[in-house]
Amino acid sequence: MNWKYSRREFPIEVVNIDEDGVHIVCKNRLAPGYWWIIDTGASTSVIDTNCSDHFEIVFESTTQAAVGVLENQVETKKGNAQIIDIEGHLFENIDCVVIPLNHVNEIYQTQADIKICGIIGCDLLVDNKAVIDLAKLKIRLKNIR
Template identity: 35%
Template sequence: MSLKKLLEGKGYHRIKMKSTKTNHFELVAKINDIEGNFILDTGASSTCVGIDAIEHFDLLSEDSDIKAAGAGATNMLTQVSQKNRINIGSWSKKKMDLVLFDLKHVNEALVNHKAEKVQGIIGADILKKGKAVIDYKNKALYLK
């Protein structure tokens, strides 16, 4: 039996991903019904959206005490947006909090490697909530 049949039989939703030139997986997700490009980052504790995409996703934000670090940048100020609805393929979750911070360094790294810019990062919070299974060979994410 294939992994796809096994997981779909257990109620998982299959989401196609594409591989970037930086060896990340990229996928399309919707926040509050607005589509955006995201990279999947199993090492990111929280799902994040770039400060410059707050208006794009029509997010309400408030200052946060959380400091963000990643891709060579540390101690970055963040904001938080609470109670958002996230759809990834046919999987969805309500009341998700998002960390908002400057993704300029992430996008610069992507552009330097001729990859597309992203509006956010899908992190471990969603992967845990969705009991994620990543099929690297077939470039698919399964969420339950």
């Protein structure tokens, strides 16, 4: 996974989702109007099936069942997003799963008036030694190549 720009931090926002508590989000500038959820509890980054046309994804030939952010168990597609954008900062070659996030989007659109394109998981955060600073509403990355 490579980071394309040398800037080491980007802004985040905190949104209150009544039923699910407080969530951290940030904008996806390559897909205007869409946001990422920053989820330290997600082991893998996720792209919403409904937004996958905004990304160049190379899919693996196998699919697998997934449970977690989903209401029910569904088939997922595993792949590699060639580029993803977090607040204007581009990451290359991000392993991800592609699943429908319809129920997640329903909640976020209803309660925060934002559309979700996916979830930035611990894989990307750990690889880049991310520090989430809620006082300054920023994420700093320490492992930039």
